[in-house]
Amino acid sequence: MKAKSIKGKSPAEIQAALQQSISDEFKPTLAVVFLSVSQDRNAVVKILDDAGIKIFGATTNGEFTDENPEKLSVAILLMDMNPDHFSILYGEYPKRNYREVARTIAIKANQLFKHPAFLISGTHLETDAEQLLFGFEDEIGKDVNVFGGMAGDDYAFKEQFVFTNNYESSQGMLALVLDEDKIKIRGRATCGWKAVGTDKIVTKSEGNHVYTVDNVPVLDLTTKYGGLENVSPENENLLLEVAANLPLQLQREVGDPVMRPGLVVDWSDHSFYCSGSVPQGSKVRFSLPPDWDVMEKVIKGAEDLKTTAMPEADALVVFSCAGRIMSLGPLMNQEIEGVKRVWNVPMVGMFSNAELARATGGNLEMHNLTTCVVALKEI
Secondary structure, eight states: OOEEEEEESSHHHHHHHHHHHOOSSOOOOEEEEEEOTTSOHHHHHHHHHHTTOEEEEEEOSOEESSSSOBSSOEEEEEEOOOGGGEEEEEEEOTTOOHHHHHHHHHHHHHHHOSSEEEEEEEOOTTOOHHHHHHHHHHHHOTTOOEEEEEOOOTTOOSOOOEEETTEEESSEEEEEEEETTTEEEEEEEEOOOOEEEEEEEEEEEETTEEEEETTEEHHHHHHHHHTOOOOSTTOTTHHHHHHHHSOEEEOOSSSOOEEEOEEEEETTTTEEEESSOOOTTOEEEEEOOOOHHHHHHHHHHHHHHHHHTOSOOSEEEEEEEHHHHHHHGGGHHHHHHHHHHHHOSOEEEEEESEEEEEOTTOOEEEESSOEEEEEEEEO
C-alpha cells in the first residue's frame, strides 16, 4: 500500500494538493481527514468524494502531517488501500446507549470480515468512550484491535463532528473497519504523566459522571488542589485548565493508571463528566505538570512497538491529547518528529479530546493526556 500526506488552510489548497498527489502510480481509495471545525467540511468532503475516495473524518483541536502542528487547517492521509479490505460504518447514540451502538457496528463488521479491526472516532463531551470499547469487546472479544480518538472543536468544548462521504454527526461514532487478514494494524498508547499526593476515594459516581471525591464535590476538590480562581460558568477557560492541567489519575490494581480529566461541569452540584468511566469506590490521584521525559516516553513507546509488533509500516495515524500541546507547547514538535522518525512513513495526526487504545497493561481503554500511535501495513 502506498500513502501520501497532504495539508492545507482551505478547500482550494486541498484540491490543489490532491491533484498533485494523484498519478498513474498512486490512485488513493481512502482518506483519513482531520480538520478544524472552522473549515468547510462539506467542501472538503465533496473534493474527495468527487475523486472516488472514501473518507474517515473527524474535527480536531489541531492537526498535523509532520512535526509542525497546525491550527484551523486540514490534514489528510491518502492511501491506495484495496477497497475490498476496508469499510466505513457509523452509528448514533442520542440515548447514551454507547455500548449498544458500538456492538451493533461490531456485528456488521463481523459480517464483512473474519477478523475485523477498527479505527474509530466519536463525538459529544458527555460520551463515555470506554463504553464504546466495551461494545466491540462484547461482540468480537478482548483481543480485538480498536484504536482512535474523540473529536475536538478547537478547544471550544461545545460541538464536535465525525463525518464520511454521506454522513455527519455531533452525537455519534464513525468506524473504519479493516480486514486484519489483509491490513495489519498495531498501536500503542503512552502517557507519562506523574501522579502526586495521596490516594483519594471516589465516593459518588455513575459511569463517567463523577459527583464527589472524599465526600467533596469533585470540582471543589480540583479547585482547591489547583488553586483555581473565578470558578464559574462565565470563565470560558476553566474547562481547558481543568482538563489540561488538573486531570484525575484513576489508579488500578494491575497496569498503569489512566487519566480522567473533567470535560463538562454540572454547576448544580459541582460534579463533572469525564470521557471515561470512574467507578464509585475507586482510587484517584492528581497529576504533576508534565516535563521533558513525558515526550521521551512516547517516542520510546513507538520504538518498542516497532521492535516488538510492527517492524514495517506503510502509514501512521496519531491521536494526541489536546491537553498535551497545551501543557508542552512548542516542545510538542519534538515528540511528533520523534514518532515520525521511528518508521519514516506518511503520517496524519490530530489533537483529540480522548484517546482509545491499549496501554502498557495491555488493556483496551479510554485515555487522556496520552499519545496513541497507530501503524498500518497492507499485507
